Amino acid sequence: METQKNLTRRNFIRLSGMTGAALTLGYYMPAVGKESELMKMEAAERLGIELNAWISIDTSGKVTIVNHRAEMGQGSYQSVPQIIAEELEVDLNQVNIVSALGNQKVYGSQVTGGSSTVRGSYKKLLRLGASAREMLIEAAAKKWGVSASDCYAENGNVIHRASGKKLSYGELVQDASKLEPPKEVALKNPRDYKILRKPLPRQDTPLKTNGKAVFGLDKKLPGMLYAVVERSPRFEGKVKSIDDSQALKVPGVRHVLKVNRDVFSNMREGVAVVADNTWAAMQGRKALKVEWDDSAFPHHSTEQLYNTMREKVKGDMISFRTKGNTANAFAKAEKKLEALYETPYESHSCMEPLNCIANVTADACEIWGPIQGPDWIQSNLSKHLNLPMEKVSVNMTFLGGGFGRKAFTDYPYEAAMISKEIKAPIQVVWTREDDMTAGPYRPGMVYQCKGSIADGRMSSFEAKVAGQNMDTQNPGADKSVYNDSASEGFLEPYFNSISHYSFGDVPLESPVPVMWWRSVYASTNGFAFESFIDELAQQAGKDPMDFRRQHLGNPRYQDLLNKLEEVSDWKSRGKNSGYGVAITECFSSIVGEVVKVSKNADGKLKIDKVWAVMDCGWYVNPDIIKAQVEGSIVMALGAATKHETHFTDGKAVEKNFDTYKMPRIADIPEIEVHVMDNDEKAGGVGEPGLPPFTPALTNAIFDLTGNRIRKLPFNLDTV
Amino acid sequence: MATYTLKINNKNHTVDADPKTPLLWVIRDIVGLTGTKYGCGIAQCGACTVHLNGNPVRSCSLPVSTAENKEITTVEGISEDNSHPVQQAWIAEQVPQCGYCQSGQIMAATALLKRNSNPSDKDIDAAMQGHICRCGTYPRIRKAIKTASRLMSQKASSN
Numbered sequence: 101m102e103t104q105k106n107l108t109r110r111n112f113i114r115l116s117g118m119t120g121a122a123l124t125l126g127y128y129m130p131a132v133g134k135e136s137e138l139m140k141m142e143a144a145e146r147l148g149i150e151l152n153a154w155i156s157i158d159t160s161g162k163v164t165i166v167n168h169r170a171e172m173g174q175g176s177y178q179s180v181p182q183i184i185a186e187e188l189e190v191d192l193n194q195v196n197i198v199s200a201l202g203n204q205k206v207y208g209s210q211v212t213g214g215s216s217t218v219r220g221s222y223k224k225l226l227r228l229g230a231s232a233r234e235m236l237i238e239a240a241a242k243k244w245g246v247s248a249s250d251c252y253a254e255n256g257n258v259i260h261r262a263s264g265k266k267l268s269y270g271e272l273v274q275d276a277s278k279l280e281p282p283k284e285v286a287l288k289n290p291r292d293y294k295i296l297r298k299p300l301p302r303q304d305t306p307l308k309t310n311g312k313a314v315f316g317l318d319k320k321l322p323g324m325l326y327a328v329v330e331r332s333p334r335f336e337g338k339v340k341s342i343d344d345s346q347a348l349k350v351p352g353v354r355h356v357l358k359v360n361r362d363v364f365s366n367m368r369e370g371v372a373v374v375a376d377n378t379w380a381a382m383q384g385r386k387a388l389k390v391e392w393d394d395s396a397f398p399h400h401s402t403e404q405l406y407n408t409m410r411e412k413v414k415g416d417m418i419s420f421r422t423k424g425n426t427a428n429a430f431a432k433a434e435k436k437l438e439a440l441y442e443t444p445y446e447s448h449s450c451m452e453p454l455n456c457i458a459n460v461t462a463d464a465c466e467i468w469g470p471i472q473g474p475d476w477i478q479s480n481l482s483k484h485l486n487l488p489m490e491k492v493s494v495n496m497t498f499l500g501g502g503f504g505r506k507a508f509t510d511y512p513y514e515a516a517m518i519s520k521e522i523k524a525p526i527q528v529v530w531t532r533e534d535d536m537t538a539g540p541y542r543p544g545m546v547y548q549c550k551g552s553i554a555d556g557r558m559s560s561f562e563a564k565v566a567g568q569n570m571d572t573q574n575p576g577a578d579k580s581v582y583n584d585s586a587s588e589g590f591l592e593p594y595f596n597s598i599s600h601y602s603f604g605d606v607p608l609e610s611p612v613p614v615m616w617w618r619s620v621y622a623s624t625n626g627f628a629f630e631s632f633i634d635e636l637a638q639q640a641g642k643d644p645m646d647f648r649r650q651h652l653g654n655p656r657y658q659d660l661l662n663k664l665e666e667v668s669d670w671k672s673r674g675k676n677s678g679y680g681v682a683i684t685e686c687f688s689s690i691v692g693e694v695v696k697v698s699k700n701a702d703g704k705l706k707i708d709k710v711w712a713v714m715d716c717g718w719y720v721n722p723d724i725i726k727a728q729v730e731g732s733i734v735m736a737l738g739a740a741t742k743h744e745t746h747f748t749d750g751k752a753v754e755k756n757f758d759t760y761k762m763p764r765i766a767d768i769p770e771i772e773v774h775v776m777d778n779d780e781k782a783g784g785v786g787e788p789g790l791p792p793f794t795p796a797l798t799n800a801i802f803d804l805t806g807n808r809i810r811k812l813p814f815n816l817d818t819v
Numbered sequence: 820m821a822t823y824t825l826k827i828n829n830k831n832h833t834v835d836a837d838p839k840t841p842l843l844w845v846i847r848d849i850v851g852l853t854g855t856k857y858g859c860g861i862a863q864c865g866a867c868t869v870h871l872n873g874n875p876v877r878s879c880s881l882p883v884s885t886a887e888n889k890e891i892t893t894v895e896g897i898s899e900d901n902s903h904p905v906q907q908a909w910i911a912e913q914v915p916q917c918g919y920c921q922s923g924q925i926m927a928a929t930a931l932l933k934r935n936s937n938p939s940d941k942d943i944d945a946a947m948q949g950h951i952c953r954c955g956t957y958p959r960i961r962k963a964i965k966t967a968s969r970l971m972s973q974k975a976s977s978n
């Protein structure tokens with residue numbers, strides 16, 4: 101994967117291997133709140149502004165695109181070029197992609213999170229491709245002395261309709277680069293798409309089947325040393341003493357030093373062992389003796405954390421979103437229900453453990469690694485190293501998974517501090533045990549739901565969420581503020597159709613650091629909300645699909661539900677299997693899933709099939725969407741039935757895959773994914789498929805066995 | 820420290836290493852072939868899988884001293900140009916997402932297909948059970964193994 105340095109024309113040409121003059125177009129993002137402006141590279145250079153340059157076409161017709169988002173499996177490497185190629189009217193093979201360097205000033209937020217790669221930028225990308233196309237058409241029309249409206253672009257050429265005359269983009273870029281970008285440009289009707297919405301193969305796939313893809317751990321810098329860090333086994337421990345006498349005797353070990361790691365602006369301590377290679381560093385660390393001072397903070401256990409949450413959830417919540425009078429409606433209702441749901445702490449456990457390369461010199465810092473949030477790292481290190489932003493360059497390699505964990509700045513910070521101290525380029529390698537025991541984790545949650553039925557419909561719905569708030573971990577954070585994700589995952593039309601509702605949270609304090617985990621709060625809220633709606637449907641004596649339909653007036657949601665009912669053959673489901681449905685929305689996409697379960701001959705439960713219907717509005721590549729939904733379902737299956745991080749005496753218990761059990765190939769049911777076709781705005785793809793799986797599964801188990809599962813994870817074999 | 824001659828992908832490499840160093844770190848840090856991945860270090864995830872005399876082994880748990888005088892194959896040795904039917908099947912079925920575990924998955928699949936050219940679902944489960952994919956590409960791995968099996972039998976019958 102190449103990396104874009106800074107976007108002067110010279111650099112652009114060098115990096116892309118482009119020849120001669122080029123047409124380079126990009127967006128300039130002025131101050132926040134103002135419209136971004138499309139302009140040519142030359143104009144930007146003249147004005148002395150940094151262009152958010154995304155595409156360039158050279159005299160050979162080759163198109164180069166700067167990808168400003170991380171590639172961690174979700175397909176940004178594919179989707180960004182696919183969008184540009186459609187409106188530019190070029191073959192995807194003509195498009196070369198280079199990866200952008202972290203640069204907040206140039207790209208705006210580059211954090212790959214919230215399933216935002218496509219939904220955040222697709223309109224700009226479409227306009228960029230279309231504008232370049234129009235400039236090329238205009239250049240050709242001028243050359244031929246004809247009207248631009250008599251010409252069209254196709255496959256990297258401009259063609260004059262009447263005469264059939266043809267000029268390639270390469271032949272036109274020089275003239276086109278002298279024109280001004282059009283103020284307005286018409287975008288294609290999705291029905292005319294030739295490249296978008298087609299299941300085109302990903303361009304990064306061949307690199308990932310022969311070992312050529314360079315992940316963070318694969319990157320090497322000349323003279324680079326390797327570090328492994330002994331971090332406090334309890335989250336906030338301070339180093340009391342270090343005995344490095346044996347560690348320094350291990351062949352290949354060069355330095356032992358104390359190092360801090362910035363976790364939500366709290367400095368966590370560790371001791372780094374630096375060596376000539378990874379194994380020597382690991383051996384040196386084994387020989388290291390560190391004493392920790394753990395006296396300043398509580399040492400929580402899972403039992404304590406959940407007992408506290410169960411207690412707290414009975415008390416008052418910090419209200420986030422309410423309508424009507426929930427308490428009153430609940431009190432008056434004939435049919436009512438209360439239920440408690442619990443979800444576990446979870447580790448991200450990306451297959452590529454955390455790692456990062458830093459090279460800090462007197463006046464610059466260079467970072468290489470599997471990174472979701474390059475611009476955050478840039479500003480964090482600029483502040484801590486006291487370097488101007490442009491002296492901190494952050495290079496994104498391929499990521500061996502991210503799921504939220506690699507969006508944070510702690511691991512590059514730690515690498516930079518070691519490099520600064522030893523004055524050499526360094527790669528910090530986290531062992532699997534380090535990765536699993538340091539967190540941050542998906543927070544464990546306890547939900548108290550109360551709801552009532554009147555006239556066969558939900559008349560009130562209250563959800564109280566007890567758990568750690570990811571947003572209030574920085575020192576000085578206002579802890580009285582509500583968690584604005586307390587209703588994440590709940591379908592928007594329910595807020596119209598339910599007359600009385602109330603969502604809020606009861607925050608829990610703990611030294612355990614917590615953070616985004618694929619689909620964030622929706623990953624746990626979805627289980628509580630969609631299980632509870634199923635329980636209310638049961639109370640109302642309604643079919644769970646019909647009960648939901650009754651409350652989803654909006655045609656978009658009705659379409660999705662109808663599709664889900666049709667593909668899963670819901671209406672003709674047999675008595676020998678259990679069927680469960682769940683629908684959630686997050687990151688502007690709606691996903692419905694149906695799970696079918698039955699019992700084996702030996703009486704053990706098995707998942708026969710999962711049907712998923714994804715409505716992410718405007719979309720790029722249906723095969724990438726299908727892959728993301730399949731993956732989301734597998735990840736949800738793991739968190740529902742396989743793994744959980746426990747804490748004992750303030751330490752994480754599960755340290756590796758022998759105890760933190762992952763779903764494996766034999767655990768995976770058949771998964772069938774459908775993508776809705778509509779003209780809604782683009783929603784996220786990487787995460788929204790996750791939340792509905794678990795409630796659909798437990799709803800199916802209830803349908804088959806009458807056994808209601810309200811606590812995760814559970815063992816499928818003992819249901 | 821000791822000196823070892825390792826035959827990796829039909830090429831001899833002479834390395835100096837502590838005899839207990841896992842083959843994984845020798846291959847990655849000293850020989851410089853980075854297609855073989857570190858995932859867990861305790862033979863639980865399969866990301867580090869290489870072939871030793873044709874059999875899949877976990878290089879993270881295999882001391883370098885035991886690998887001498889054996890044929891070691893890494894993912895780079897399957898083929899560099901993706902011409903191997905397993906690689907072609909992986910591309911055809913668009914298996915990889917993040918791609919990190921796929922070297923190990925491909926090594927396991929090639930070993931399976933070498934000894935069983937037409938594996939059943941059960942055979943696939945047994946051979947691939949030791950490999951974790953956090954992205955959840957399992958349904959596509961299963962499909963790709965079947966596709967590879969088909970490609971290999973077509974190749975065999977056309978020869």
